[in-house]
Amino acid sequence: MRASVLQSIRGFFQEKGFLEVQTPTRTLAPAPESHIEPIPLLEGGCLITSPELHMKRLLAAGYEKIFQICTVFRRGERGHRHHPEFTLLEWYRLHSDQAALQEDCEGLLQFVCRAVHRESGWKYGGNWLDVNAPWEKWTVQEAFLRYAGHDPLTQWNQDTFEEVLVQKVEPNLGFPAPCFLTHYPAFQAALAKMSAHDSSTCERFELYWAAIELANGFSELTDAMEQRRRFESVLKEREKADLPLYAMPEKFLKSLEVLKPCAGIALGVDRLVMLLADAPSLDDVVAFPPAFT
């Protein structure tokens, strides 16, 4: 199953005219994140938590459609849906926005499902899934109002947002077809662009299937100044929380100065394989599951 999924992903992107790229696994300056911990290296720097920065530097250098399948590393993440090292698919489109990525998602999952004979539906953990059923699209606000009974934008609470999302909203998303959760609150923007007509949300979306978060995409923020401000505020936060600090990604910030509008997305390949194989845990779809440390 894993081999067929990987082959079909490559097949899909080749057909769409994307170039497969490879970028470094080690970095001295990862994107500062509040809640993602890199695995540090003895010689300095760390293993990548995502190839995002390097891939955007390729876009800035003029590559228009690129994809990569690589292993990324996140310290301390271990559960049925989390491994400290996992296979990530990332793809980027220059001169494009998140709408194009959402179309790619539909095309990709339909293509992969055909390749592994899941195109007429199957049962995952007792629930019927069908890639060809209509895909739903919810804004974060709509989904919270419907499943949690409050508006996260007007009643913003950083402390409970994720808890409510995980416990009340996520369990309902992506049956039988995948579903997009869009218009994330501005506070959750990370490297995403603000919405053009609404400063309270950003152009970030997540793809869910069978209540499992499969992918996170956005229209990329290409304003180097704004990106630096966000990085600085995260670095300050990390310093306060006594977390390891890495260098500011200066080369990346420099490349943003010439980067044209673009969009990119990261999809968890192991989770996709898990769904397609009707496996309850990631441990069932990797040959050597990592230990609980």
Added chain:
Amino acid sequence: MAVLTASDLRKGLKLEIDGEPYIIVDFEFSKPGKGQALYRCRLKNMITGSQFDRTYRSGDKFNSADLEEQEYQFLYKQDNSYHFMNTSNYEQIELSTDTVGDAVNFLTENLVVSILLFEGRPIGISLPNFVTLRVVQSDPGIKGDTAAGTTKPATLETGFVIQVPLFVEQDETLKIDTRTGTYVERVK
């Protein structure tokens, strides 16, 4: 008492919450998108057995439960209390019927058991997997009565009644599995 952080949480870990010992019986790590990690735990009170769910996040700190298992020998029962002696320091303790629970079915004088202590207070007892007990009463089996099954009831010296094969007779000694409360074999 060791201080633990959220990243130490996992199934089987024992924590102290509001002065009571809890064990994590179910655990799930989750982390939405770029958000912070959530550690969802189902906790079981090790004294009362009651369970509840709680979600912790990175940064939360806990105390490990001060638990210790020690070997004790059962001495005698008096009214509703059971008296045991620590096999290494000979100190005696008293356990209530509630704390002893179902173990009462298998307790005979001099049996060595493990007692779980929380901050020095006995909260539970674990028996050896197998004990030997004498049959004090069992009617003779009726040969050929296969319709009624191939077992019959037997009363053990502790008063506990189990199902045994038809050939078991009064005053015989039996090996019993304490985890299931079932007959294993006859002991000569």
